[in-house]
Amino acid sequence: MSQSAPAVINPAQSEPPTRRFRGITNPLARFLIVRFLLIFPTVFILVTMVFLLMRSIGDPITAALGDRLTAAQLAERISAAGYDRPLVVQYFEYLGQVFTGNFGTAITDGRPVSELLVTYGSATLELAFYAVLVALIVGIPLGMVAAYYRDKWPDAVLRVAAILAYATPVFFAGLLLKLVFAVWLKVLPVAGRASTRTELQLTSLDNKSGIYLIDAFRLGSPAAIGDVLSHAVLPGLALGLLTAGIFLRLVRTNVIGSLSMDYVDAARSRGVSEYRLVRKHAYKPALIPIITVIGLQIALLLGGAVLTETTFEWKGLGFKLVEYLGARDFVAVQGIVVLLAVIVALTNFIVDIIAAIIDPRVRY
Amino acid sequence: MTTTPSRFVAVWRKLPIVHQVRQSVGLQRGMLVAGLILTGIFLLTALFAPLLAPYGFSQLRDEEGSFGAQVPPGGQHILGTTVGGYDVLSRVIWGSRTALLVIVVAVALSIFAGVLLGLVSGYLGSWIDRVLVVISDAVYAFPTLLLAIVAAIAISGGQSSFWGGVFAAAVSITVVYIPQYFRVIRAETVRIKSEAYVESAKVIGSSTPRIMFRHVFRNATRTLPLIFTLNSSEAILTLAGLGFLGFGIEPSAAAEWGYDLNKSISDVTSGIWWTSLFPGLAIVLVVLGITLVGESLNDLADPRLRTRRRADQSAPALETAPISTLALNDDIDSIDPLEARS
Numbered sequence: 001m002s003q004s005a006p007a008v009i010n011p012a013q014s015e016p017p018t019r020r021f022r023g024i025t026n027p028l029a030r031f032l033i034v035r036f037l038l039i040f041p042t043v044f045i046l047v048t049m050v051f052l053l054m055r056s057i058g059d060p061i062t063a064a065l066g067d068r069l070t071a072a073q074l075a076e077r078i079s080a081a082g083y084d085r086p087l088v089v090q091y092f093e094y095l096g097q098v099f100t101g102n103f104g105t106a107i108t109d110g111r112p113v114s115e116l117l118v119t120y121g122s123a124t125l126e127l128a129f130y131a132v133l134v135a136l137i138v139g140i141p142l143g144m145v146a147a148y149y150r151d152k153w154p155d156a157v158l159r160v161a162a163i164l165a166y167a168t169p170v171f172f173a174g175l176l177l178k179l180v181f182a183v184w185l186k187v188l189p190v191a192g193r194a195s196t197r198t199e200l201q202l203t204s205l206d207n208k209s210g211i212y213l214i215d216a217f218r219l220g221s222p223a224a225i226g227d228v229l230s231h232a233v234l235p236g237l238a239l240g241l242l243t244a245g246i247f248l249r250l251v252r253t254n255v256i257g258s259l260s261m262d263y264v265d266a267a268r269s270r271g272v273s274e275y276r277l278v279r280k281h282a283y284k285p286a287l288i289p290i291i292t293v294i295g296l297q298i299a300l301l302l303g304g305a306v307l308t309e310t311t312f313e314w315k316g317l318g319f320k321l322v323e324y325l326g327a328r329d330f331v332a333v334q335g336i337v338v339l340l341a342v343i344v345a346l347t348n349f350i351v352d353i354i355a356a357i358i359d360p361r362v363r364y
Numbered sequence: 365m366t367t368t369p370s371r372f373v374a375v376w377r378k379l380p381i382v383h384q385v386r387q388s389v390g391l392q393r394g395m396l397v398a399g400l401i402l403t404g405i406f407l408l409t410a411l412f413a414p415l416l417a418p419y420g421f422s423q424l425r426d427e428e429g430s431f432g433a434q435v436p437p438g439g440q441h442i443l444g445t446t447v448g449g450y451d452v453l454s455r456v457i458w459g460s461r462t463a464l465l466v467i468v469v470a471v472a473l474s475i476f477a478g479v480l481l482g483l484v485s486g487y488l489g490s491w492i493d494r495v496l497v498v499i500s501d502a503v504y505a506f507p508t509l510l511l512a513i514v515a516a517i518a519i520s521g522g523q524s525s526f527w528g529g530v531f532a533a534a535v536s537i538t539v540v541y542i543p544q545y546f547r548v549i550r551a552e553t554v555r556i557k558s559e560a561y562v563e564s565a566k567v568i569g570s571s572t573p574r575i576m577f578r579h580v581f582r583n584a585t586r587t588l589p590l591i592f593t594l595n596s597s598e599a600i601l602t603l604a605g606l607g608f609l610g611f612g613i614e615p616s617a618a619a620e621w622g623y624d625l626n627k628s629i630s631d632v633t634s635g636i637w638w639t640s641l642f643p644g645l646a647i648v649l650v651v652l653g654i655t656l657v658g659e660s661l662n663d664l665a666d667p668r669l670r671t672r673r674r675a676d677q678s679a680p681a682l683e684t685a686p687i688s689t690l691a692l693n694d695d696i697d698s699i700d701p702l703e704a705r706s
Binding site for chain 2: 348
């Protein structure tokens with residue numbers, strides 16, 4: 001990331017120098033503190049909303065077990081779990097729990113939600129990683145191509161392709177990919193994160209990371225690595241192509257924008273080739289908004305991951321969430337949703353910091 | 365243009381869509397027209413579903429007996445039948461009606477709530493503004509689909525009749541999209557508040573509600589048709605996502621594309637392609653059509669992005685994406701249709 005910092009200097013020079021050297025207090029430090037404190041209201045608001053919405057239909061025990069237990073058994077379990085107390089009391093108790101990292105315990109299988117994060121979160125993380133990789137590899141070069149050929153046919157084709165990537169629901173893209181590559185051509189596996197054999201090998205590993213690719217490398221078996229990677233191709237593509245369309249548009253707009261900058265004109269007048277102008281001069285400043293947007297895409301990726309995981313039986317947080325939804329285990333659902341809210345808030349925080357470090361204009 | 369056009373022609377040329385089609389050139393016009401055609405087909409299909417569909421959406425048998433499950437396309441069932449024994453073509457056609465209803469209800473609700481909150485927040489300012497902005501930013505940063513799931517549970521408890529399902533989906537989508545309308549209207553209101561005509565209205569003693577609803581409202585809502593189109597496409601995708609996760613409307617109550625796609629997951633594994641392909645294509649084409657219209661309107665409304673008839677020298681300013689929760693004082697919110705979606 002720090003490599004792109006020098007390129008930032010150019011646009012930053014338009015900023016009055018006093019701003020960058022103002023006072024004794026470090027503006028970056030001040031930005032970090034303000035930005036960090038802003039996490040709390042965000043998480044607090046989401047926790048409150050989710051809590052109120054989920055509780056508006058009554059207590060979770062009746063919802064989950066209402067058709068299986070007698071009224072007396074239900075009442076007993078409800079009072080044992082404290083759901084018969086006033087809502088305000090429950091709310092403050094819940095806030096306290098979330099604050100200390102306790103996201104509740106699933107009713108149906110009795111597993112703590114924070115434990116799910118360890119078991120299934122790594123799968124979602126791995127999927128998100130593949131998707132971002134696909135998005136970057138596909139989106140950034142194509143965006144530059146579109147900017148280079150602005151308003152000519154390659155630009156038109158790419159822009160329509162980007163809209164098409166947006167218009168296709170990630171699960172439909174997943175089903176189509178599955179149909180073509182897994183069922184008709186039979187070159188890639190249909191679903192899952194690895195074949196049963198590999199999965200057994202991986203779970204027998206000591207202190208495993210849960211990220212199959214890393215575990216497969218540590219296992220040192222080429223067959224396992226190949227197996228894990230072949231399972232990752234289709235889900236990664238489905239989720240990645242959706243994001244690639246967004247990156248393409250973003251790179252295009254920003255490269256077109258920076259191509260009109262004075263320093264690009266200056267470079268052009270020095271005889272720098274058009275290709276090099278796009279590739280070197282206009283591209284790097286255009287990267288800054290992309291880093292910010294990757295952060296915003298985390299929310300999109302998590303939503304998309306829920307759908308992708310269901311399509312490919314990829315046993316991550318989203319897959320688990322849908323399972324709990326089916327079982328009407330709303331404590332677990334609430335826990336996972338709140339957990340994801342915390343993850344989104346934290347990633348946005350981290351991305352803002354990265355953006356602030358490499359681009360001085362972002363700071364407060 | 366030496367002769368003055370007749371009054372009818374002048375009015376015709378100022379009509380919203382007609383004006384934009386006339387304004388556009390080349391590729392932009394192509395995209396706009398293609399989008400309008402797709403959207404038009406969608407609207408007509410939704411309106412005339414009972415006439416177009418060969419069977420009812422929940423019909424399992426006719427005079428010749430039961431349809432049979434997973435019948436390949438051809439013959440009596442042009443697009444085949446689903447695993448549940450429904451006619452695919454009929455469900456695709458009826459599905460457009462559900463989609464349209466949800467869009468209309470969802471967008472109407474979110475415009476109403478979003479515009480009202482945006483006006484109040486932007487015009488009155490003070491602590492109300494701060495609080496609403498923080499809340500809307502928090503909701504905005506959150507995965508829309510997850511929030512819609514939570515809202516769907518709260519509204520329908522997961523079960524769904526036709527109207528119950530439509531409203532559950534629509535209200536869930538509304539909760540998610542209010543912040544978007546709010547942000548845009550608030551930003552516009554803040555800008556308009558300092559215009560001379562608002563000051564003048566204050567000077568002559570107009571009441572605050574009158575200024576808000578007469579002067580500010582009419583000027584702040586110029587961009588609404590644009591957000592409207594962009595949000596409709598997102599509403600369809602959210603509806604399909606909800607349906608795919610099992611929050612759809614029961615097949616006996618209405619046809620819903622996302623639900624049908626969910627039921628086709630296992631079909632795909634056994635090589636049955638028609639149950640997933642057609643509902644999926646329906647979603648893609650409708651979203652594509654509406655997005656193309658929205659995109660073109662967006663570009664045409666923005667002089668920096670509008671394709672000119674002659675060589676284009678002016679270039680768009682460097683776009684730095686607003687930083688999620690810090691964008692408290694953003695005066696102009698750029699509307700990128702692809703930026704936020706579930």
